[in-house]
Amino acid sequence: MSYRTSRNKPRALAALGALAAVLTCGVTVSPAASAAAIYPTCNKTKSVSVASGHSVTVPAYGSANTLTCKLTLDQDKSNPAVKALQRSLKSCEGYVWLDVDGFYGPQTFLAVDALQGSYGLSRDGIYGPNTRDSMKHYSPTLGCARL
Known part of the structure; x- marks a missing residue:
């Protein structure tokens, strides 16, 4: 050589x-x-009943408050749906280092990606129906519960 x-x-x-x-x-x-392109972007929250007299707050979309929506990495605007997701990740899933600021930034992306891995889901960092159905959601009266 x-x-x-x-x-x-x-x-x-x-x-x-x-x-x-x-x-x-x-x-x-x-x-x-x-x-991610299949579902609309979550832009609201919805209270969903999970137990007698108790409900959890989850990200939703539009005036019909459909729960089939997504949240992706987007730091441009604050969103109440992102804030609800962050509160659930922090309070119910143990991501205590996560800021609840309403911005789907790198911290939120990493928390969702890690959560997906812990539940055996495909890891893409996108909050969608599979992530929603697997995780626990925050309730001020009940604490945390799954849908």
Whole structure:
């Protein structure tokens, strides 16, 4: 092997590693992005009865308050649905370090991703129907409960 070949080998390996990382990220991000597009973005909250006289607050969408909605990484605006999700993650799922600020930022994304992993769900960091149905939600009167 010549001096020139041995000197370029680390660069070539680094380039291949970077390419592999980009391709891997593309493969894992693409399905999540397409699945997220199926549901509207949660923009409200809804109280859902879970026990006699008790209800939990969950993210919802629109005037019909449908529970089939999603929340994704978005730091541009505060959202009451995100605040309800963060309160449940912090109070019911043990993510005590999470700020309840209504912004779906990196902290919230990481908490949802970790939660999905702990419940055996596909890890994409997106709050959607599977995450909603698996996690516990906050109730001021009951504490925490699942739907």
